[in-house]
Amino acid sequence: MITSRAKSIYLDLKTSFLHALTITLRRDRFILMSIISVLPVMIPIFVALFSKTLFRENGLEIFVKLCEQVYIHTIAPLLALFLGLIGIREEVDSLTIIYLLTRPVSKFAWVLGRFIAYFLVSAFLMVMGIFFTFTSCVILGSIHFDTTGVSLMLQYMGVGLAGLIAYGAISFSLGTAINHPIIAGVILFFGWEKLANYIPGIADFWTVQKYLDSMFPALATQRYNRAVVSVLGSFQKELYFVSINRALVTIFISTVIFLALSVFSMRYREFTKDRVVGSK
Amino acid sequence: MDCQIEAVDLSKWFGEVVALNNVSIQIPSGIIGLLGPNGAGKSTFIKLALGLYKPSKGKILILGEKPRNNPRMLSQLGYCPEMDHFVEEISGYEFLYWLARYSGFDAKEAKRRVLEILDKFKMTEKMYDPIATYSKGMRQRIKLAQAIMHDPSVIFLDEPMNGLDPSAREELFRLINILGSQGKTILFSSHVLHEVERVTDTVILIYNGRILAFGKVREIRDLIQNHPRKVVIKTFEPKKVYNQLSIDPNITSVSFDTDEVTIHTTDPTSTFKYINELIIEDKISILSYRCADEDLQSVFQYLISIHMPKGL
Incomplete structure (x- = not known):
């Protein structure tokens, strides 16, 4: 009985994954995100073109900034919004979800299958983007293609993937649980996340960025060079320092919670409304 | 009476609006017409029966089981929605293929069933065209195809004649009669009496969220005459x-x-x-x-x- 249930869930998961993958790869937004993901590669090229010395002297710092500010702080949440949230929302808004809800498919498997498909596609874009950026920095700048350089690249790839998982899970729960998820997602990822990290105190504990930042390689000190940094804020941030292990555990737990919320919404939310002329 | 669908004190409200009000009914097997004007509560009743809605009060059982979040039950249900809900860029074949996969068939069997049903609905020629290019009648046929391709025992057709041309209507009437003769239970909703009359002599009259009557079409006709x-x-x-x-x-x-x-x-x-x-x-x-x-x-x-x- 348990084996047959597990097999059924596995088959549902596989179907959901393959379905989501086929649909996502044909979407215009996938092409858009592919372009956005490789755009940062152009920055080292431009810097090298316009300044003969800047890039040679600060190549490493430019690569680190591109990874942290562009890929992890900006492109990761964008990928989650475009490939995760909008994918789910498309099904809900077009009401094609009712075909699915009247099929004998496990909601857990459906959510997980879609999530895996989203993660693989966005991870591919993120990894490719960071790799090409690293390669162009190696060719043009002061980074060397050695163990240290590759290790740095891999660490940023790892943090980027962690970001995709966390932002993706939040996007999935927004897409399934609320009515205007895109607005909410933009406010959350590009409003609250940025704002909370400038507020002294513990507000940033309620952001994904806090935990991603704590996984950054140690040499990337420029991330503390914010426009607004108070002595109190810096002190508190150091006081409430999050270790890599703790950050990983937090991201893992929050991902599970948000995906569980998605499954819960899929099971218990009503996704369709009738034209009712009923009496009061 | 072999009860296929049973509603007990079933109510559904959306905020302050009552869509279905204290409905109790036992529906036997066969083809049953669900007749009522727009907004009467037909779609709400069907969606409750499919588990798309949770009852605000009371319960609904299909073949003795609650349908909501019940995969075993859902595998025996087919549903043709009233509205057009499609991912427009994909083809009819692909739409049906994935739904067949979600119904639990492996790739080979899903493909076989899809090709068979597309042939039955005379859609083979256009099956790889995007749904966006389909006429209203073709879209309706695709919706119907997905409702029956997994061979369900209870089928809900919500206003299935909408948008069909006369020959497609005739074809659908014939198909419903065939499905009925195979022992399937079909709940066929419509706001047009003569449509329902073509496929069944048993109707449920629903109005303002209440079941007004459950009986033979000729008795309804008499009421209309009188x-x-x-x-x-x-x-x-x-x-x-x-x-x-x-x-x-x-x-x-x-x-x-x-x-x-x-x-x-x-x-x-x-x-x-x-x-x-x-x-x-x-x-x-x-x-x-x-x-x-x-x-x-x-x-x-x-x-x-x-x-x-x-x-x-």
């Missing part, structure tokens, strides 16, 4: 027409305006015959006449007015 009807006559001589019609014993009230006369008759057939005779005998001259309330809405209001909450 209930007082409002007729509007266009004429240049309203006073003359008024005088002539006032003497018809079936006419309960007559009023006239500058270019029209409005009557209420208890026997529309006799009244129409009488009007025709007056025209032939050149006693009156009229431009046109029409029934102002010859639709289900008026029948439902009539049923409510004669206090018939259940049973015919």
Whole structure:
């Protein structure tokens, strides 16, 4: 009985994954995100073109900034919004979800299958983007293609993937649980996340960025060079320092919670409304 | 009675609006028409039966089980929604293929079933075209195909004739009859009585979220024949027409305006015959006449007015 249930869930998961993958790869937004993901590669090229010395002297710092500010702080949440949230929302808004809800498919498997498909596609874009950026920095700048350089690249790839998982899970729960998820997602990822990290105190504990930042390689000190940094804020941030292990555990737990919320919404939310002329 | 669908004190409300009000009914196998005007609660009832909605009160059982979040039950249900919900860029084949996969079939079996059903619905030629390019009738056929391709035992068709041309309608009537003869339970919703009549003689009348009646079509027809009807006559001589019609014993009230006369008759057939005779005998001259309330809405209001909450 348990084996047959597990097999059924596995088959549902596989179907959901393959379905989501086929649909996502044909979407215009996938092409858009592919372009956005490789755009940062152009920055080292431009810097090298316009300044003969800047890039040679600060190549490493430019690569680190591109990874942290562009890929992890900006492109990761964008990928989650475009490939995760909008994918789910498309099904809900077009009401094609009712075909699915009247099929004998496990909601857990459906959510997980879609999530895996989203993660693989966005991870591919993120990894490719960071790799090409690293390669162009190696060719043009002061980074060397050695163990240290590759290790740095891999660490940023790892943090980027962690970001995709966390932002993706939040996007999935927004897409399934609320009515205007895109607005909410933009406010959350590009409003609250940025704002909370400038507020002294513990507000940033309620952001994904806090935990991603704590996984950054140690040499990337420029991330503390914010426009607004108070002595109190810096002190508190150091006081409430999050270790890599703790950050990983937090991201893992929050991902599970948000995906569980998605499954819960899929099971218990009503996704369709009738034209009712009923009496009061 | 072999009860396939059972509702017990079933209610559904959205905020303050009551969509379905305390419905209790036992629906047997066979083809059953769910008849009611737009907004009567037909779709809400179907969606509750499919588990798309959670009842606000009461319960609904399909084949003895609650349908909501019940994969075993859902594998036995088929649903053709009223509205067009599609991912427009994908082809009809692909749409059906993924739904077949979600129904639990492996790739090979899903493909076989899809090709078979597309052939049955004469969609093979266009099966790889994007759904966005399909006509209304083709979209309707695709919706119907997905509802039956997994061979469900209970099928819900929500206004399936909408948008179909006459030949496609005939084809669908034939298909529903075939499915019915295979022992499947089909709940067929419509707001048009003669559509329902083509496939079944058993109907559920639903209005304002309540089941008004559950019985044979001919009994509904009798009610339609018997209930007082409002007729509007266009004429240049309203006073003359008024005088002539006032003497018809079936006419309960007559009023006239500058270019029209409005009557209420208890026997529309006799009244129409009488009007025709007056025209032939050149006693009156009229431009046109029409029934102002010859639709289900008026029948439902009539049923409510004669206090018939259940049973015919």
